[in-house]
Amino acid sequence: MMPSVTATLRFDNRRLRTLLIALATLLALGLVLTGSALLGEQATRPDFQARLLPPGIDHWFGTDTLGRDLFSRTIEGLSLSLWVGLLAAGLGTLVALVLAVISTLGRPFDAAVGLLVDMILGLPHLVLLILIAFALGGGTQAVIVAVALTHWPRLTRLLRAELLQIINADYVRLSYHFGKSHGFVLFHHVLPHLMPQCLVGFLLLFPHAILHEAALTFLGFGLTPGQPAIGVLLAESLRYLSAGHWWLGVFPGLGLLLTVLIFDRLGASMQALFTPREAQT
């Protein structure tokens, strides 16, 4: 039985949980980024005295076949993943918002955006990614552009539906009826309603973008072989796994998994906060 008035912070407090997840995310982000700045040089420095060492005190995650420190390489790879994710998810959200606004301008615009969305969704995801990265000649920029250009369709659909619902809402029509301008309606009624959707969309795009970046680099498209990206590390580890050098695959993979999970949890928690029925739980 719960006391009638409680001011305690309990674990079923979703807002508190969301805050904790957000803090954990920020902490992880900060650690990875500062770590990559501090360890950057170490990640590519070979040490032939210390080849294929198992995890230990000197090398937390062990070393690879050229004696490079795997911990530094994982952090470096994650940092690249985060940048790609940030830029790609940001660009993707922006494209989705702009296209959603365009689709509400009239029937032909709506049809055009709808066609574009269906076209992109109709193509196999990875094939499209590879094609774009290939066409742009590879490199970090090509990977970012490829991921950004392929991840907006679902969010566009979502935002378009939201927008249509709002501009046809009675309270928006009444606002015009009270003599309010298009600008007022846009900034006071429409955009505040879309911002939560955009934020959640951005957060949920993030893990997708990171996973696809890893997939692209794993397959060898995009980055130069020396550059430590998670996908490159995983691809390199394949040859040594059967020889018992498990740490080469496990640690970068675990890092990727944790990063993706943490952003996915944050996105899902934020989404629940913006859902009226769950907002108070």
Place this chain on the structure above:
Amino acid sequence: MLSASALRYCHDRHRDPVIDSVSLRVKAGEIVGLTGDSGAGKSTLGRLLAGLLRPQAGRIELDGTPLPRHGLQPVQLLMQTPELAVNPRWRIERILHEAWTPDTTLLEALSIRRDWYSRFPHELSGGELQRVTVARALAPGVRYLIADEISSMLDALTQAELWHALLQVVASRRMGMLVISHDAALLSRVANRCYRLNAGQLDALA
């Protein structure tokens, strides 16, 4: 005087019009009732008169001139569900002040309390929120009200309270009002005369 002549409106070009050659006049200070079965087009007629829908034929005039295209509309619509007529993310104060800043006398007449100001719409009851939308619609320059089933979601006591307050304000400002309802007892209480909308046609009731 708010006058509509030979209005015609169809939702869909391939179907029969919902409103066909309907003419109607509401004088200042007069309260006119409108009844009819569901689907007869009562709400459509209300939206046409308020200027929220444009008729495909016919004219709506206020004292001989068409309704203005921009700015505050002199004919305002009050809706059945106040929850849909307000932005769910706005606080009551902002909602109340969207069209104008209502004076204390009006707020008192409609028993709108200051302590609602910081609340959100879902934290008020239907009757309370309906009074807020009524106050919002009574901006200076508004001369006619279309009340579309505004009390059909309310219990009898809240309904009586709302109507007594609204009738008092409307009478003191000499506004005209069209009351849409399928409750004959209510219309006989509030309206001076009544129409019935049937298959897109308007008949005067005794």
Place this chain on the structure above:
Amino acid sequence: MKALLAVDALSLSFQRYSGWFRRHAVPCLNDVSLTVVPGEVHAVVGASGAGKSLMAWAVMGLLPANAHLSGTLNFDGLPLDAERLAALRGKCLALIPQSIAALDPLVRSGRQVRWSARRAGIAAHRTPHIARQTLSRYGLATDVEQAYPHTLSGGMARRVLLAMATAGDADLLIADEPTTGLDPCNRQRVLDYLRELADAGKGILLITHDLQHALTVANRVTVFHAGTTLETAPSDAFDGQGERLTMPYTRALWQALPSNGFQAPARERTHEEVLSLA
């Protein structure tokens, strides 16, 4: 007669945020008590926001996670706990929801009625027959079975919901504002169906804000105000000036009907004042 549903001293509160992370309990229902016996239509009337629907959700176990419930709920003489509710819901207890948006927009009506019948424990091979029978009982032709909800009028959609709730022969039916948005003809039709079900021995809990029309079918009326049940009166007590009603609020509600006095009290009374008038 033995009560089918007995709600006793039911209280309900919600955890809400005040500020960013602090929470406090907001009481919504307080000391709600009523009984429904087989063969009666028991109307629950009161203002919107008084907590009528919350009581229905509490009985059906549909409250969100931040709700906290106390008091007792008995169904057929036994306590209605979460486990028993999960077993009985849809079979012995059924709800007609307030909004016709409760229909799945992507599924044909007939299939939704068959789902309900299946949920109520009817063998799969018999559900098409039962669904057709139930729909035709409410005057819905076979083409309604093939229709998607958006092509139905408000009155027809409401009857599909009624068919879904009654497909399984439930003993207790909770109808939450079943007449909202219906024209007088369809409204009377729905109320008459509820009366028929009660005459066939079911218990009906009719939740509505519309006292006037509830009185045409109800045996007893319970008046709700600000989250509590004020009084339960037989429907024939709503007569004349309401002399046989005990609570002033109930009398005021009766006298405020447009067909009676259309009287409004001088101003809104707080809940404490309503109670102190008693």
